[in-house]
Amino acid sequence: MRHFLTLRDFTKEEILEIIDIGLKIKNNLKKGVYNKELNMKTLGMIFEKSSTRTRVSFETGMFQLGGHALFLSNRDIHLGRGEPVKDTARVISGMCDMVMIRTFEHSMIEEFASYSKVPVINGLTDSFHPVQLLADYMTLVEYNAHENIVAAYVGDGNNMTHSWMMLAAKLGFELRIATPKGYEVDADILAETQEIAKTSGAKIITTNDPKVAVEGATVVTTDTWTSMGQEDEKEERVKIFKGFMVDEAMMNLAHKDAQFLHCLPAYRGLEVSEDVFEKYADIVFNEAENRLHAQKGLMVWLDKQR
Structure with missing residues (x-):
């Protein structure tokens, strides 16, 4: 049995296999072909953080695969009222065939997985968002x-x-990260991914200058400057992140055929300008749709490992 907590635990070949399964499922869907690979299977979805794309994609995905998804917020289950994580894990994994969790602390999902009898999927933690990277790639x-x-x-x-660092390290491509001073990536994760990169041939470069990162890039991506739970920092972050908006001038520094990605929601006028977002809207919303298909590929793959 395998869990999907970060891309750290997967080989390049496994990541590409999951994506290939998802693409085949997507292509069949466009032809009106629904293969019920997860017929009569149940996915328990625990949400300690709310979401649009995560809930819709997993719930729709299970339905299209012939299974059923249960939405469980921390207001609806005993986990949010003091029950130990390990007890919730043993109860839910005894009733469901798979569990997806969207939460804050990464340690919570690791503890849950260690007591779960079924595959656990990371729908997002404060440390990693691996299902989004499957859709992006x-x-x-x-x-x-x-x-x-x-x-x-x-x-x-x-x-x-x-x-992104884990994906680059595993697949062996160059990633340049530009953050303001004081908002750099986690030092331990940087060290870990750079160690993995020694084997894969990846290059992971950090800088405080977005122009240096974007120069000649074939893919430019960004995210909201203020994540969930950081709302009280928004005003300060807007000032600090000035100069980090992906606008037309910045995209002009990238490769002439560069693509732009955004995991959404997008705040125009902050991390991305209106004109850049709308220019690349087709690929961004296809990226959003691919959460559905990539996650179906993941769930089918995990089910086969049991």
């Missing part, structure tokens, strides 16, 4: 932008940045 494959990637991440050193 799937999108690049569809746009033939996955060869010889030079990716630039501009913004906060957050869970998305860490997940």
